[in-house]
Amino acid sequence: MADIVVFYIFAGISLAAAAGVVFHPNPVVSVLHLVAAMVGVSGLFFTLGAPFIGMVQILVYAGAVIILFLFVVMIFDLKTDGKNPFTYGLVTHYAKLLFIGCLTGLLLSKLLFKLDGFEFQSPDPLAPQYEVRNLAKVMFTDYMFMFEVLGLLLLVIPIGAVALSRVRGGTHAE
Amino acid sequence: MQSSLSIEITHYLFVSGAMFVLGLAGVLLRKNIIVILMSVELMLNAVNLAFVTFGYYLQDVNGAIITLFVIAIAAAEAAVGLALVVMIYKNYKETNIRFFEHLKG
Numbered sequence: 001m002a003d004i005v006v007f008y009i010f011a012g013i014s015l016a017a018a019a020g021v022v023f024h025p026n027p028v029v030s031v032l033h034l035v036a037a038m039v040g041v042s043g044l045f046f047t048l049g050a051p052f053i054g055m056v057q058i059l060v061y062a063g064a065v066i067i068l069f070l071f072v073v074m075i076f077d078l079k080t081d082g083k084n085p086f087t088y089g090l091v092t093h094y095a096k097l098l099f100i101g102c103l104t105g106l107l108l109s110k111l112l113f114k115l116d117g118f119e120f121q122s123p124d125p126l127a128p129q130y131e132v133r134n135l136a137k138v139m140f141t142d143y144m145f146m147f148e149v150l151g152l153l154l155l156v157i158p159i160g161a162v163a164l165s166r167v168r169g170g171t172h173a174e
Numbered sequence: 175m176q177s178s179l180s181i182e183i184t185h186y187l188f189v190s191g192a193m194f195v196l197g198l199a200g201v202l203l204r205k206n207i208i209v210i211l212m213s214v215e216l217m218l219n220a221v222n223l224a225f226v227t228f229g230y231y232l233q234d235v236n237g238a239i240i241t242l243f244v245i246a247i248a249a250a251e252a253a254v255g256l257a258l259v260v261m262i263y264k265n266y267k268e269t270n271i272r273f274f275e276h277l278k279g
Contacts, residue, residue: 003181004180004181007181007185011185011189014189014193015189015192015193015196018192018193018196018197018216019196021196021200021209021212021213021216022196022197022199022200022203022204022209022213022216027206027208027209030209030212031212034212034215034216037193037216037219038219041193041219041222041223044186044189044223045223045226047181048186048226048227048230049230050226050229050230050238050241052238053222053226053238053241053242056242056245057222057245060245060246060248060249061215061219061245061248061249064249065215065248065249065252068252068253068256069208069211069212069252069256072208072256072259072260073208076208076263076269078206078269084205085204085205085206085209086203086204086205087202087203087204087205087271087272096202096203099198099202100195100198100199100202103194103195103198104195107191107194107195108191111184111187111188111191112184130229130230130235130238134235135235135238135239135242138235138236138239139239139242143239143243146243150243150246150247153246153247153250154246154250157250157253157254158253160254160257161253161254161256161257162257164254164257164258164260164261165257165260165261
């Protein structure tokens with residue numbers, strides 16, 4: 001019974017905060033809603049028996065990515081004085097809404113009607129498949145090459161970000 | 175027919191799908207490019223939730239590994255995307271996507 005309550009709390013937090021990100025006109029409030037959505041998804045990871053993934057989610061997203069977003073929004077000092085935050089267009093607006101509705105219907109039909117054919121065994125709560133030890137064993141054997149490539153990516157990405165956003169002029173102005 | 179009083183895989187997948195649709199709506203409907211990047215993060219989170227859910231219910235550790243990779247790549251993508259946004263804002267003094275849709279200089 002308790003797991004049902006916990007699931008609905010975290011699912012409600014996630015979905016309400018996600019709706020807040022999309023529909024609130026002020027970008028600063030959107031960023032703060034995004035923090036709540038990340039924390040809700042992290043709680044869902046905890047209920048799925050993956051506490052390490054949940055902690056990484058909180059550390060990387062709420063700790064690093066969201067702070068980056070928040071700083072960018074704040075240094076831009078965006079004004080939202082009553083302007084419409086949504087795009088509009090005579091035809092394209094309805095086309096976008098149509099695409100969103102199509103995707104919603106597709107997912108709902110898959111979830112409600114088609115998934116009964118699959119056999120998912122109810123997971124054994126004692127099975128330690130998401131223990132950090134098991135994660136590390138698989139990650140540093142089967143996924144070793146992917147891990148190295150990810151390290152290379154994380155080396156290249158900051159260089160690219162600095163090269164893109166550097167200030168021309170400064171102490172080296174010509 | 176399973177009883178509705180326990181949490182099944184479809185519950186998690188419903189949350190994941192609803193969050194993905196919300197992110198898609200944000201990408202398509204919002205004007206502010208920073209909010210569009212945030213909606214992309216929402217969609218990545220929905221996919222992560224689906225990965226971990228399937229990994230849990232299939233007793234497979236690969237779902238969590240892929241989720242770790244997706245989180246790292248999402249952080250990198252946010253860094254580059256925000257650098258691009260800063261550059262665009264310096265050129266156009268605007269974050270509304272209507273003002274730089276032609277991508278000239």
